[in-house]
Amino acid sequence: MAIKNLFQHFPTIKSTDYKEMLAETGLDLVVHKRNLYYADSLGVTRENPEKVAIARISDGAFLGTVGKDFGLNQYAQTYEFAEALTFQEGAEYVSGGIIGKGERAFLSFKTGEKITLPGGDEIENYFYIATGHDGQQAIDVIPAPLRTINNTVLRMPESRGCGFRIRHTKYVDNHIAKARQSINKVKNYWATYQKSFDYLSKTRLTDGQLNDYLKMVVEGKEESSRAENIREEIRNIYLKDRMIVAFPATHNTLLGAYFSVVQYCDSENIVVRKSKNDRKDATTCRIISMIDGNAAQRKADGFAFALQMLHKMSGVRITI
DSSP: OOOOOGGGGSOBOOOOSHHHHHHHHTTTOOEEEEEEEEEOTTSOEEEEEEEEEEEETTTOOEEEEEETTOOOOOHHHHGGGHHHHHHTSOOEEEEEEEETTTTEEEEEEEEEEEEEETTTEEEEEEEEEEEESSSSOOEEEEEOOEETTTTEEOOOOGGGTOSEEEOOOSOOOOHHHHHHHHHHHHHHHHHHHHHHHHHHTTOBOOHHHHHHHHHHHHTTSSOHHHHHHHHHHHHHHHHHOHHHHTSTTTTTBHHHHHHHHHHHHHOTTOOOOOOTTOOSOHHHHHHHHHHHSHHHHHHHHHHHHHHHHHHHHHOOOOOO
16 A cells, blocks of 8 residues: 655645645635633633633634744745745745644645666655644744655654754744745755765665664664564565665665665554643644654654764764
C-alpha cells in the first residue's frame, strides 16, 4: 500500500492566484479574540486579566488560549508573504489547509531542484510553512524534501538551526524580504542534503553498525520493549523493503538506514500517542506529529545521527 505523506493530508492546490488558493484550502478562515472568564471559590464569575481565547467567527469554535498582547493575524495575512514565493521566487504551491478546526495551518511548496541518486532514486526540493491560532506555534518555514520513489518526506534537525521562524506580530510587513529569506534558507539546506547524500550513500554498514545507529535514533524515547519493537520495524524496512534494497544508494548503506527511519515515520501503521487531556482527534494528533511532533523529531534525529555515524566511520564532517 502506498504511503500517504504529510503533504497528502491536505487538499492539493490547483490555483496559482493567492486569494483563490486561500478559498480552495480553507485558509481564508477568520478568527477573533474573546475574553475568558472563570468562577472563583465563591462562585463569582470573573474575567481572566492575562489570557484571551482565539475563536472562529463563523461558529464560535474555540481554537486556543493566548496572552492578551498576542499579535493576532488572520491566516490570509500570515501567509501573505508566501505569494512572493510563487510569483517572484519560483516556488509552486503543492497543498495546504487547516488542521482540526483551524488550530493550526499548513501550506507546502516545491522548487525546481532535484537530486538523482544511483539507480534513478530521486529527491525533490519541497518545503512548508506551518503556523497556528492555538498559541503553540510561530510561523515556521521548514525544508522537507520528498523522496519520490516511495513518497516519503525528509527532515533536518530544527535544534541545529533548520528552518526559518517568523514571530507573530501585530503587523505583517516586509513580505518580499521574508519570502527571499525563506527561499534562500531552503536552498542552503538543500545544498547540505545534496552534499550529505553523496557521502551517506557511499558509506556501507555492518550489522553491528546498523544496530548502533538504530539505538542512537530510538534509545531513551520509549520504554525498552517499545523501543526494541520500533528498532525491529526500522531494521526490517532496511533489510527487506524493495524501496531500500533495490537501489544502490540505499542498499546496505548509511543513507538507506536514514531513509528507513523516514519510511517508518511516514507509515500509516505508526501509532501516535496522545495524552488523556488532549481534545484533538486521532487524525489531527497524527498530522501534528508529522509536522512538529514525535514523528518529525525522529526523522530529524535520524539525519543528525547519520551524520554523526558518517564522521565516526570516515572522518567526514558535515555541518547542519
